[in-house]
Amino acid sequence: MKNIITILSFILIVKISLGNPNKIIIALHFNNNNFVEFTEYIHSKTNVKIFYSDPSLSELRVSINTDSISVYDALAFVLKETDFKVQVWHNNLIIAKSKMLISELPPYVDAKNNDTVKSITEEITEIEKRYLVGRKPDVIEQITIGKNQNGNKVVKTKIKGKITDKETGEPIIGATINIEELGLGGVTNENGILNIAVNSGKYNVRFDCLGYSTKKFLFEILSDGEFETQLEKAVISIQEVTVKADRKTNITTKSPGMEKITPKNIKEIPMMMGERDIIKVSETLPGIVSVGEGSAGLNVRGGGSDQNLFYINKVPIYNTFHVFGFFPAFNSDIIKDFSIYKGYIPAQYGGRLSSIFNVITKQGNRKNFTARGGINPITANLTVEGPIKKDTSTILLSARSSYSDWILAKINEPTIRNSNSNFYDISALYNRDINKNNQLGLFYYQSNDYFKFSTISTNSYSNLGASINWRHTFT
Template sequence: MNKLLLLSFICLFSYSLRAQGDRSVKSDSVSLSEMIQVIESNSNKMFSYKKEWIEGVKVAQSWSIEDDFESQLEQLLSHTRLTFYAMGDYVILLNNKEIISEPLIVNSFKEGREVDGLNSEEIVFAQEKRNKDLGVEETLIEIGNRKLYVNGERSTIAGYVLESESGDPVPDAYVYIESPFTGTTTDEEGFYSLNVPNGRRNILIQSVNMKNTYRKLMVYSDGRLDVNLQVDVIALNSVVVSAEREANTKSPQMGMTKIKPENMKIVPALLGEKDMVKVATTTAGVQYLGEGSAGINIRGGKADQNLFLLDGAPVYNTNHFFGFFSVFNSEALSGMELYKSAIPAEYGGRLSSVFDISSKKPSQEKFKGAGGIGPVTSKFMLEGPTFKNGPTFMVGGRATYSDYVLNKIKDSPLKNNDVSFYDVIAKIDHDINDNNSVSVTGYFSHDSFQLSSDTLLSYTDFSYQNKLLTANWRHVFNDRLQADFQVGYSQYDYNIGYDLLPTQAFRIDYGVKQSQLSAKFDYFVSEKLNYKFGLQAKHTSVTPGVKTPTGSESLILRDEVGDEQGLELAPYVSALYSPSDKISVEGGVRLSVFNVLGPGEVNQYAEGLPIDPNSRIGSNEYGNNEIIETYWGPEFRLSSRYSLNQTSSVKASYNRTRQNIHLLLNSASIAPTDMWRLSNAHIKPQIADQFSVGYYKNFYGKHMVEASAEVYYKQIQNLLDFKVGADLQFNKAIETDLLQGPGKSYGVELSLRKSSGWLTGWVNYTYSRSLIQLDGDFPDEIINGGNYFPTGYDKPHYINSVTNYKFTRRFTMTLNVVYATGIPTTYPTGKYNYQGSENLLYSERNAYRIPDYFRVDLGINIEGNHKIKKLAHSFWSFSVYNLLGRDNVYSTFFRVEEGEVKGYKMSVFPTPIPTITYNFTF
């Protein structure tokens, strides 16, 4: 009775009585406030509510004064979060609350039911006692619309996990409920979506370097929950990966490695640089060729079979300084995902792997910076807001001054030469509202070097540039559907030249340009089912070579190899289905349609004869954008996981990939003589089918040690190689020097990793074979008798280990060890005299190997104190590259001198190289 009197007093105080009318009111999508005014003016009803509750609420209703008032009002509010309590002519509106005059438990006594039989989740009291002194973890948060609550059903909770101080997203945070156990992780924007049973739930959130937190929820229906996490100062003292400790056994994805900035603390800073891509080369199945290399090899694949993406746009040359550094400034990156198998359907264009690299989201709250100063490179990065509620920005750069390194080495082709590089990255990011965000990323890098002599090539000047610009719009349609729309442009230019003799001075320019559009959708149906689908369009143009004279004395004539261009369209769809905690299956298909476009000239060769200059009978001309050839086919992706128990699982996967751009690489030289060519009428796309099976186990303490074993087999169609004596430079009929045949690779990857404690690190062993068969119809198309033989990057045994020991919270030491079987090479086995000239007789191709590769690196980090209120945090990094000074051979070559065959080896950095770097953040 007291409650009724109180409510009556509130209503009488707020409104006066109105005269009752007897006419009908018609409404078609009007605001609720207008509707209430009309009802009040035509009846004696009076409403009481808070203005903010009904702002923006629209209703569409036919209202009759003569019909039942409460039934019509209930229908009017049926699609809103509002409820009402009617007391005579007074109506009190409530926001997602319900006044229960006789609770359910009272009804149960009246009906003679047992109280113990009631479900506590069914007893929802309208007035909940709130203590304003309770923290956010102890306050009950209501999710969804109370009127849509159905006991026993499930609802979707979605939102963003952000750092409380800066407002930055927290990627890879673990969001879960314990009973029944259901969990997920946030993406790089901090977004998550979790399907949970309705009712009272506790949701827990964990992330590296953040304080764990939880929220008490009352889940009525689908709704949103954003969570702010506080930085855990203690967690700054060590690398803790607890949020993803079970991901290796719970996720259906196999052959995937996530690398974050904190992972780089474990690996020695090579020449003073913490490099995210170099960290990837210390993981299982990723083989680093050594100093001066043109890239990395993954599971028996060529260097050009790896797709490097920066914010979704490709980067064609990923090396600085003869392979010592990658072109990515790790200070400006938020993380990298490496896929070696079970490649998701949204990726395409390469056979072996995908490096999906993301730039960091700039700080929204305050200015931050980081940098480093060393004897080889210096770097700097700045980020922060532009103005209140405006876009945020990030800009970073690196540069080298290489004299220190070049003067330290002895007996190397690099000594007394000039090498330099720099790179710049910039990003603008803006969160328009909760459902829309946009970002623009720009990147530029430049490398140049001059060699006084190159043992194998007659060039002196080299330079190359990467350019990239990409714009991304992310839109959240609702809690279940979100999309990313992207437009991007990438360009790679490579130049070589010669200027020792003014009359022979020239320059050759090469280039690759790619423009792309993509739309990616992520549809979360339930905790058991998730769809991804989209479309990608890529236009690629290649400049195979333009030769121009340099200097007024040059007698070289201008010449060029015709440009190539192609257009690829690739729709895709995939689904992740988890019928139970034990089983997850993900399947998808990507359809690749590649059109070779004109203008162009396609050489024609006589049937029944080998493809060589002597069999050319003419050519066909094609106009601009005219289709020369079309290659298309589906790319199937399938992966599955079966959990044996809480700590172990087995996985299997299959994927088909297609590649329409090819790198013709002379691996015998330290100069990166990159020549990209597209598939055309004579060069077919490369196609690979890979099968993988793996076993994963976590053990020791709180699952601190992760162990895995993966077996794979890859079959390749149209693998590229060269004829004997092939001349690739400025070749206008490149098909006359190329061969294509089947290839295969297979292997085993064993990995053991410890991610917490004073001693952390990992050790990997990879057994990998990479073979090719060239068995054509003519003698010059048959290599090694038509049998399978090792490719030039076949390295059966590869061992790498990284060990990090933390002596104190500020003093750590790391050791990096790499051992690899020497790469195949071809040796002379005799000599013969032909027309008065003495020539070498060589063995079968790749029948021998250069000496095995072995290197040890040492790193020591000394950090400053971890006080929060400091102008800047800093640490010193000491490192020694090639600690043992091993003279690792890069390549070998042979010459006939005075009738005697003499062999020579090429080593790039045969001596230890110590560096010291000062790093800081503020």
């Protein structure tokens, strides 16, 4: 009887070993063969099923030459240069990029037994603490950056990120990243790009930007790499804020004398005949005053109106108003950022004695085509934007024109009735992401003003300019 039990036990052990992919030995001789042929051969010889869903594996080429290797080790060898992992599941193999499958439930712990809970808590190692921190409930998603080329060795890495608006796909200026464990951070530039150097490892990362919802991730940084994320717009409710002056406060900003007018502030500008005048709103800032009523110029900190320089997407604009100051030369619907330098002039803008007014336009909606416009008794405007290729290239077109002669024709005074006044301006922008490190931007601007005072005088002036902007990120 004892011998029979021993034989049955031996048969059972052999059967279990034969069904385990870690124990099944096979000879493999493949030279640049298709991965599908490789898996079918293993299944025909060992009856081990191999499951995977990623279509890219079908294009993988396999080269292996050995007379004795386990099925599990063979697949691990073939996939070692990829991001895929081999996992055993019920004596079959699963290939996926996800973490290891859970094969059993954790042991039950009675919460009423305080001694047991305390002893388990005390036994948590540093690695387990890092894992628990990485699995906080508010961490929504994990992002893996780079490839595991250095094993468990900690290396210095360079990370490049891009943050965009989820609704329009446009890059977000001034979004911040904060790595909680290291106390490090960064800010996106005008193209939504940020760069940061950090050691490899796992970190809790938070993204913030005024007007957008905070977003949290678990970053697993393996080597140099890139990532991209999107933020959603949000309405933020705050309590009452009290602003107090402090004479001991030191000026620590690196850009003294620079003022910014945000898109939100632009939308709050009162309209004059259906048009928002972003130039006039600058007069509410310290040190900027109008030349006089009915005049189009600005005096900045005592300088003359001809000592200011206006840029729109790096194109200088010399006539910044229409109809002698009643309408601005810029359509507020296409403006993304408006900066005024009145304390110092950066070298990149050339020499000007008083100030620089720098206008940056939107890049265009990367998700959907949109159109908006307005009409009033004197002028009409239309703006169209959208993707040529979704998330890759965009176009933005804007046009404005006046038709005020019908009003002049109704005035009884003959001199005014025989006068003419009209203007138009056109803006066109094309933006394309050539690849992750190169972006191309083309911009065109044209405007014209014409005024005829009966037969007494005629006045005409115009702007015409274009710019090509090639942005390259060195990594």
